[in-house]
Amino acid sequence: MVFRGLQCYFYTYIDIGLEAAVMKLDPEDGEQIMEYFKTHALLTREKALLQASVREQKKLLVENAKLKKDIEQLKTQLQEKQRRRAAKSLLSTAPPPQTPNLTSTMAANQPSSPAGATAAFPVNPLPSSSSSSHERRDKHSRRRKAERKARSTSDLLSLGVESQVDVSRLDLRVGRILSVRLHPLAEAMIVQEVDVGENGPRTVVSKVGQEIIPEELQGSLAVLLCNVKACKLKGVVSQARLLCCCTSDDCVELLVPPTGSTPGDRVTFLNYPGEPDRELQSKEKVWELLQPDLQVDGRGVANYKGCSFEVKGKGLCRAPSLTNCIIR
Structure with missing residues (x-):
């Protein structure tokens, strides 16, 4: 069925009469000439699709830069408002300045009267020391609560503005599978040694479908x-994750980098130019949040929210035969 689809595709570019004429002129090499024409037509179509994709991605990149600038401005405004709010909260909870007791001052300045004489001004008794210290503790406690509330609100706002989860946080690389063996404790898993452009290979534990033959993965x-x-997965430490394409009926294929890729090549996204994290923190669940948007489109090209998986200068990552499926 795949061959028929490719044949129909080729005949949209190459005239049947031309093929007959070539076979008539050169029966021996006619098939090779037609294969060359078909391959050239396929590459021309692929180039046109890639150029259209690049133009669209450049347009989206400009819009993305504008949105980032707007987000930075909103972030600055939010931080400024939060600082003003925290300062106002601190001022409202600060204790009022203590003023001298007018009656006590006047009584102190008045000359002493003889015994039995009545005071010219009534003097209020001073508050007890215990009630005064209790009030100071209450004011101090209220001020500390206001400071903690302002600080926690500021942290939440800044976290909401700054924490952005997109595909640029993933460190995706091309790797070559050096060796494959069955997992000693799990029949459904395989253990691979993979070269990802580092000093030594990484050990990767994967669970693949029955369609994939482990021996065919080597190389x-x-x-x-x-x-x-x-x-650790069943006692074996896994140091990376192998990306596969998977349909709803559990048909599984490896995601394939473009021809000419070498181990260690970065897979990038034109609309998401950020640098990947050194290590994804499990509590942030970055992979779990991004994985639903990692898909293979109708042309078999891997993408994130419509932005293709690309190895710069070499092409796009694809599924060998599956379309309209997820990546896991």
């Missing part, structure tokens, strides 16, 4: 998520 190129936290 092939794949796309790996390299900044996941190393973890």
Whole structure:
């Protein structure tokens, strides 16, 4: 069925009469000439699609830069408002300045009267020391509560503005599978040694479908998520994640980098130019938040929210035959 689809695609570019004429002129090499024409037509179409994609991505990049600038301005405004609010809260909770007691002052300045004489001005008794210290403690407690509330609100606002989760935080690289073996404790898992352009290979534990034959993976190129936290899977430490394409009926294929890729090549996204995290923190659940938007489109190209997986200067990452499916 795949061959028929490709044949129909080629015949949209190459005239049947031309093929007959070439075969008639050169029966021996006619098939090779037609194969060359078909390959050239396929590459021309791929180039046109790539150029259209680049133009669209450049347009989206400009819009993205404008949105980032607006976000920075809003962030600055929010931080300024929060500082003013915190300062106003501190001023409202500060204790009022203590004023001298007018009656006590007048009584102190008045000359002493003889015994039995009545005071010219009634003098109020001074408050007890225990009630005064209690009031000071209450005021101090209220002020500390206001400071904590202002600080926590400021932290929440700044966190909401600054924490952005997008695909640029993933360290995706091209890797070559050097060796494959079955997991000693799990029949459904395989253990691979993968070269991702570092001094030594990484050990990767994967669960693949029955369609994938482990022996056929050796020597092939794949796309790996390299900044996941190393973890033990059935007793074997896995240091990366192998990306696969998966349909709803559990048909699984490896995501394939473009021809000419080498181990260690970065997979990037034109609309998301940020640098990846050194290591994804499990409590932030970055992979879990991004994974629903990692998909293979109708042309078999891997993308994140419509932005293609790309190895710069070499092409796009694809599924070998699956379309309209998820990446996991």
